[in-house]
Amino acid sequence: MWHNRNVWIILLGEFVVGLGLWAGIIGNLAFMQEVVPSDFHKSLIISCGILAGLIVGPLAGRIIDNSQKKTVIQWASVGRIISVLFMFMALFTNSVVWMILFLITLQIAAAFYMPALQSIIPMIVKDKDLITLNAWQMNARTISRIIGTAAAGFMLSFFELKWLYIISFIVYILMFVITSFLQLDEMDNHSLATKEKGGFKEVLPMVKEHPIVLMTLVLMLIPTLFLGSFNLVIMKISEIHHSTTISGLLYTVEGIGFMLGAAGLKLITERVKIGTLLFTLAFIIGSMELMLLLSDIKFFALVAFGVFGFSVGCFFPTTMVIFQKQVPKDFHGRFFSFRNMIDSVIFQVVLLSTGMMLDLVGLSGLGLVFGIISLSLTITFLLYSKKKNVVMQAH
16 A cells, blocks of 8 residues: 555645645634634634535535546645635735635635545555555644644744745645646546436435444544534633643643554454444543543543544544445545535534533533433444344445
8 A cells, every 4th residue: 555656645635735724724813813803703704614615515526426536636726725815815905805705715625625535545545455544644634733733823923924824825736736646547437427426415315225324424423522522622621720731731642642543543453343443432432521520630631532532543534434435436425525514514513512511511511411422322323233233344
């Protein structure tokens, strides 16, 4: 696998685009702090981009399934380059309207880029290498997040805001150049494209026909409960301990745990059946949500985030391999667009619910509710899979 140039292009591209993305995110927050006084208005502005991504999701999925994936990836890179031009206008005019156009264009590009990338991965490696490539792709994303946020924060201390977007602009151009070197055998896909594939509405019947895919989709709700509440929970723990230092420690422990989990996943899957692994990870994640009950003790807070990071580092690449193998390739574009849309909606619902629950029942109550939901889902689907004799496997 490591001798395959496409693999290195995918990993390098994921790392590079992550740097540009996080530089832009830090820049957005800094820009909004200057021109948007209301936190509610800030959330509305961010939601505009997310909503645009949701709206184009069905179209993106259909286009990906009826087009060459490399072409879609490159046009998505062009979209990102154009989006930064809007942000330059926002900085020049000090106008929020241009920033909204930037966010909308960026999210539309992401709505095409991510499902196309997830569809390309099973095309460039053998089935036995899928788990490794998915894990390292997520590691590349995590490393770019750590380096990107740290570098952007450092740059803001010494340079003007525009330099973050200049770097993003250069990075997205570099991304376009890198992906142009992809060599994909898309003749089969192109010949199938002559038979126009159906619309988004065909995805749900396909999911119902594949109970493994349906169960995995539902189980993905479990880590999303923790991830959607992630930043708010860390801020709350920081308040409880009257320390900003613990915030950095929690982010670091979770990030290291994630990378260790993703790096060690290949060894784990050689010893544990994929169904057993998925349910075990879901159970561990639910238990870590319950451990938030003890977050007033620093040690348990760090353990909860570290073990959660490790579990998620194993969980997401495993689910991705199940989807890439179990979902028919004709549906990859539409399915991954559908999955990304579900993720976005659930993430927003969890985020809003977290804010409300932290006000009403506090961090302990939040951990108890999320933990009970996660463990109940895990036990329910475990019993269902035993009863229906559904074999969870990645092939």
